Amino acid sequence: MLTKAPRGTRDILPAETGMWQFFEEKVREVSRLFGYSEIRTPIFEHTELFLRGVGEVTDIVSKEMYTFTDRGQRSLTLRPEGTASVARAYLEHKMQGEAQPVKLYYVGPMFRYDRPQAGRYRQFHQYGVEVFGASDPTVDAEVIALPLSFFRSLGLKDFTLHINSVGCPKCRGEYRQQLQASLKEIVGELCKDCAERYDKNPMRILDCKNEQCQELTKDVPAQLELLCEECADHFAAVREALDALGESYIVNPRLVRGLDYYTKTAFEIMSSELGAQSTICGGGRYDHLLSTIGGPDVPGIGFAMGIERVLLAMEAAGVQPRADRGTDVFVATAGVAAAEALKVTLALRQAQVAADKDYLGRSLKAQLKYANRLGVRYLVILGAEEMQNGQATLRDMQTGEQETVTLAALTERVVALVREAK
Template sequence: MLTTRPRGTNDILPGEVEKWQYVEQLAREVCREYGYGELRTPIFEHTELFSRGVGETTDIVEKEMYTFTDRGERSITLRPEGTAAAVRAYLDNKLQALPQPVKLYYMGPMFRYDRPQAGRYRQFHQFGVEVFGSHSPSIDAEVIAMAMDIYRRIGLRDLELHINSVGCPKCRPGLRQRLQEHFKPHLAKLCPNCQGRFERNPLRILDCKNESCQELGRHAPTTLDVLCEECETHFNQVKGYLDTVGVPYIVNNRLVRGLDYYTHTAFEIMAQDIGAQSSIGGGGRYNGLMEACGGPATPGIGFALGLERILLTAERQGITFPVSRGPAVFVATVGSELEKQAFALLQSLRQQGIAAEKDYLARSLKAQMKYAGKLGARWVVILGEEELARGVAMVRDMQAGEQQEVGLAELVNYIRNTTNNNQCRGL
């Protein structure tokens, strides 16, 4: 049906979209305080960027990407995540010439063909940050602390921060060998995807959601068993920085994340009671991704937070957002002959930064008042011929249920001086 949205997508309507705007603005403010600048990349990129950057053995590349051939016979993919696109933008725009590290953030829709469920959609929205040009463990800790700071300011409770080190090219080969030795006797019992991963990337078996594969991997060696001295030192320093600023964490040696590009630090933030997927955000370090995308060796780290999952968690935890709904002022008229005066006053209020609205359906005054109440207007300014002749209007406070005459010249100041700061945007 043309009137039905595609499966796995959502319409975000007035009344709900204000919550999104509140969370987005809060995230932008945190980024300003932490020194991150906004990056906006195309919604689609060349498919090779994601196959090389995200990893050919990931579920995203193997099963979930929206890929098509354009009229120029180029393979194009709707972005399934933001990091590879940020790396491409860093290289394409020669941001390595800027003072390092370069700290960026982005937000917007991502696309993955997945089975829709609570908090998981085919078009979903992410807020993410990326830092390029520093291998310092303090940057790792800053990125993690920043994510937790955003959740704290939103008001989310009972979150668990899981962290791990997934090693580097020096120590990963040893883990690969030990994992293959562990899984080889059970190869026939692995799911078809993991049987393919056995040769290409056995570490990805630890991330499989299949119950049989999870059980077979329960006693498999982990990254922490084979860390080289450099990785172990880095991970210990990251934990030390988190301890310094009082960010609690759980070391989870099973955490590998779902993308091939991670090295060293990986982390995930968990919330309870949001359906089958308890993760509401996560990220890690990816020191080899820049080279995989054709650039010079450049360290990087970042995270992505799912906005749908944040809002779902907030709803289930009973968190309300201080968002404004409806106009501050509704202009009502006694008689249709005053429509032009009402229209002029409406525009004057708006030009002063006051959210204002009027009737457009020729309702009676009683119906206008009822409509103003449904809109949630704080004040109703009632225009009548007699009052206009004297240069005044009747102003009714819808919260207090009181009204008084106010001179039209003093109307803006009257509303400004009596408003609650949370009632009227822009006052």
């Protein structure tokens, strides 16, 4: 156990960090283009924030939170998602006083006590954005268009956008009652999970994967068909905006978002490259989240993207980040000149050349072999002969050609070669 990362966590090793860096570069690029600024909130918050913000009856809160008590007897929770924290920061720093809308993005780890699965971890990472202070449907369209554009910039193609409207507190309450009424007679025939959902979250029954449940509920009206006028108009306007952008989508009346705070627009982007956990991005509008956690009634909308899942999809799609160039030069010694080797290595580094040397007192042959494994293009050899003449041997590992250079001219010569090789 000592030498094993905790369940559901993992190390991102050097072989993978190139992909992560590529992803993060694209995040910054696309976010900037769309007008978002980065915010970095704490990894843990008062437990109360998630209870109120995410909703006490959600699975996330009721069974997936990493909650602990600190030495001051405060109940704290490792953040299971990003929206509540960003909303809290918006209120704490009185951003309603800044120019509206406020457009923020974040990247970082989230924590949920779940059974690990393909594309699901207990510590996972999300890229998300939030827009506060704008209820216009074109904002919804922009928040949907951003991840689509982002995925394309990563080189992904096989993904599908699903959209729906989950209504507002007004029409959702009415719908829920109607739904329960129309399900009342068949609830006994539904699967075990759906029987539980009947009281807890009846909207989810329509989303059940069980074939019998699908069959039994196929004529039950969805929320989408019973929206109030305001919500219906809003949804129509979002569709219009997406159409104008030329984005195709599937209207999925059975798409339900798990978190309490969602209103009106809900959407998911699914990758066809993945297994069961195929949702790579999910989001929607949350017009009453701010007031729920004690702020003014400022509308909001955002999305969250699962980075591990997107990386998995990229891998499946064969996307390759540009390879890291690594070390340019290796400084080898032949028995003597250990001090000179360090001096030469540091001089090269100072000249912006990635240089490394042997630290194990290995034979020249072993150093060559090591340099070869590093994929180094040039090798500097410092031996007794060279030292006597104040020179160094410079070897091109690719062609095998060698030249003799004076120590005084060595750095300049290497810089020229490396620049040429780029």
